[in-house]
Amino acid sequence: MRNHLKTLRSARNWSQGDLADELGVSRQSINAIETGKYDPSLPLAFRIARLFEQHIEDVFDDGINEAKET
Amino acid sequence: MPSITFKDAQRRYQKAFAPVMVFYVIFCFAGPVLLQSMLEPPLWVVSLVAIMTALPIAGVFLLVIRLLRETDEYTRKVQTDAILVGGAITLSVTVMWAFLELFEAVPRHDNFPSMILVAPLFFAMWGLAYVFQARHRR
Numbered sequence: 492m493r494n495h496l497k498t499l500r501s502a503r504n505w506s507q508g509d510l511a512d513e514l515g516v517s518r519q520s521i522n523a524i525e526t527g528k529y530d531p532s533l534p535l536a537f538r539i540a541r542l543f544e545q546h547i548e549d550v551f552d553d554g555i556n557e558a559k560e561t
Numbered sequence: 562m563p564s565i566t567f568k569d570a571q572r573r574y575q576k577a578f579a580p581v582m583v584f585y586v587i588f589c590f591a592g593p594v595l596l597q598s599m600l601e602p603p604l605w606v607v608s609l610v611a612i613m614t615a616l617p618i619a620g621v622f623l624l625v626i627r628l629l630r631e632t633d634e635y636t637r638k639v640q641t642d643a644i645l646v647g648g649a650i651t652l653s654v655t656v657m658w659a660f661l662e663l664f665e666a667v668p669r670h671d672n673f674p675s676m677i678l679v680a681p682l683f684f685a686m687w688g689l690a691y692v693f694q695a696r697h698r699r
Contacts, residue, residue: 515566520635528698529635 493552497525499543513542570631577624585617618680643694647687655679 500510500521507521514521514535523529524539531539540547565573592610596602625644629637658675661667669675 511567515568516633517567517636519639520567520633523635523698529638532634535634 492530493527493554494524495550495552496521496539499545499550500525503543514538565631567633567636570628570633573631574624574628578621581617581620581624584620585614588614588617639694639698640691643687643691646690646694647683647685650686650690651679651683654682 496510500507505513507525508518511518511521516535520529520531524531536547536551540550543550588610592614596607596610599606629640632640658667662669662675
């Protein structure tokens with residue numbers, strides 16, 4: 492699943508460690524999510540979206556809508 | 562938000578791990594010294610010393626279980642994968658070794674039971690599996 496976590500984090504000038512501390516998770520978790528190697532659970536995805544004051548689908552994109560349009 | 566953060570879970574684990582290991586090292590050295598100081602130690606003393614020496618290993622497993630329950634979901638997934646791989650390798654090797662001993666393909670040492678190596682082998686395999694998977698995740 493693609494996501495805009497890195498862009499949102501960079502906009503706030505946060506390091507991966509800063510974001511990890513905000514969410515109470517490991518820095519490795521943030522790195523794995525940003526690089527698409529790990530898809531977060533729904534509760535963690537909601538926490539990420541709320542932290543950045545975004546809708547969950549504005550942070551995470553499963554590519555379904557894109558596939559429908561083409 | 563989980564009730565405990567990743568860093569708090571790590572701290573709780575490390576704080577409890579150190580005294581458990583101290584207890585283990587003390588019993589590893591003090592146990593044999595105590596038994597040798599007695600001419601004919603009764604069976605219950607020998608059994609108690611053996612169990613007390615091994616008890617910290619059970620303690621480490623309880624700490625690991627608590628850590629896995631308290632840590633963040635990604636760490637839990639990565640560590641659980643490594644534990645599964647480490648456990649599978651350990652069980653495969655020990656079963657193979659058991660049959661080798663049974664068929665007398667390898668010598669059996671009465672003074673050094675091979676079962677004592679199972680826990681260290683598991684921890685080593687768990688560590689190797691973690692490092693191997695970490696390299697693959699890059």
